Amino acid sequence: MSNGLVVVGLNHRTAAVEQREKLAVNADGADAAVRELVAMEGVREAMVLATCNRVEVYAVGDDAAKVAGAVRRHLHERGGASIAFYEHRGEEAVRHAFRVSSSLDSLVVGEPQILGQIKDAVASARTAGGLRVTLDRVMSRAFQVAKRVRTETGIAEGQVSVASVAADLARGIFGELRERKVLLVGAGKMALAAARTLARAGATLLVANRSFERAAALAQEHGATPHPLTDLPMLLQHADVVVASAAAPSYLLTKHDVSVAMKARRGRGLFFIDIAVPRNIEPAVGDLDSVYLYNVDDLEQAVAEGSSGRAVATERAEKLVAEELSAFKSEESAQKGAGPTIVAMRERYREVATAELERSLGGKLKHLGPDDRAALEAMLDALTNKLLHPPTAALRQAAAGGGGDALLLATRTLFALDAESGGGRKAGGHR
């Protein structure tokens, strides 16, 4: 089953932020990308994982080479032909998914954010109709592996996070942070983590966000002062540290903006941490006197050095991933027997759902526009997946345990899988 799984992408180790930001997508963009991918020939399932450190496409099809080719074409169209991607297929792709979810492939090994980001990507792929049997199984298992790694290896203990490195850097430049002002531009998760760390050190927080309501909510939570993004030039005159993480297609702060602010600041030092991808701050800002600019890649060395003390935990985590991969492969082989029944059951449900949907869209719901129709399709897809999850899991478990024949027979009988389906197809038989 996972033989047709392919991962194509780039991360903080293989591509600089300048390249990664060309492929960066927000949640809506990820949904659209998944729809585009599953519409490509040979691609049955797809999921897009886009964080500040990586952009990866997980895709499934019958011919892995064809799927990889389609994904590469898609990525090159978006990011340009010059970008180089890594690629993993089959077992290696599963291993990669396990390592990524366990934070072994992260900039900060052991950081907890990646799991939430993968969960978001899975939810997005499910909504966009990209998540079916194989990806669902691989990702569900990846979550379990991540949980085991965190609880059994202590990989997250004493970790150095981007937030703590940012705070250390700010201290290295300003000393005590008690009377310093930290400006958050945007309200990304990493920026929030950095803000919490800096606030604990006694800094005063200012929040500027495109949505003032969001800025106000965040400000209330952290005892900060909210501002609209249009206040940025004024805020730059007062802040000592700027943590930027806003989702913006172009620079929010240019060299000219900062140069003007520095004149008003009478040369007082200003420290920028730009953890947004695409970046929020023009790189040339770092050339100005008394201005220090760090982006996500710049933090890598400090973070990696800070993580070196957890080599033992990392080694244990790698062993655990290998162990889980081996178990996954064994289960997959054992479950091959249950595969046709599961596929037939899902197809039966999907056929029914599609027929009902088409009838409704041709009748009472024919006034719906393309977006509403797509949303309705996605909802039905999600509903089908959720309804079928318990019987699918039970069938797999029974097959893996070696005693699933009775359950398989019962399923085929209960769901009438050996009878002619509504679409005229005969489900794959298995006894």
Next chain:
Amino acid sequence: MGQWFLAIAAAFYVLAAVFGLAYLAGTSERLPRTAMLTLAGAVLAHAVHDGARWVGAGLGPFAGLREAISSIALVAAVGSLVLGWTQPRMVTLVAFVGPVALVLLLASFGVDARPASPLSGALLGVHIASTILATAAFTVAFALAAAYLVQERQVRMKRLRGVFQRLPPLAVLDVATTRSVALGLAPLTVGIVTGVLAGLREALEHGAPIVSWRHILAVAVWVVFAVVMLLRVLAGWRGRRTAMGTLVGYATALVVIAGYALRGSGP
């Protein structure tokens, strides 16, 4: 006997600088204390040596250029010792002050020992004491400015371990440099005024020229440091610019000292 203390002081200045540099390089976490104790040993030996010359030969700090230069090294070392003891990360100053103190100490023995100053009495005391204090403060400012430039390079090069973690924060170094320069400017002003008064007296009594090239250089030192302070207040010169200005000012001060040393200690 005095020469022994001189040798001990010189050796301890070298060792203190080596320990300070080794700590900066990240060799051991126990080195700061060792570096500070070694610098304290150097200061003690240096003080005993100068004290012995004062008591034994009547050559106190105001006796001549040799004694004055030696006193500058001693006061600067004491200043960095106090800074290092009161502010934890300032201990790294030892790496910068140690070599300068050593060079000044050794240089003091290369100059003409004649007490050739035309000044006398209280004016002489005020002139030399204020000049010693000013130059010692500038020596500490030089060490702080050098540390600032090293630390700023670490931040710009994104080297966030080792030296970055051991040197004081940039803002702390910037403020400390400015304070040291300000601390040196006041006595230097007094030193220049007393020097000019002495020159006038000399001109009136012996017909000597009122202004010598050494007076001009001394004023140049004052001007450089005053400009650094003025631009900080008026034009927002901070950080790197303050540090560079301080280095230029200190280099000018060293040229003045070298000028006196090479051409005799007269006005």
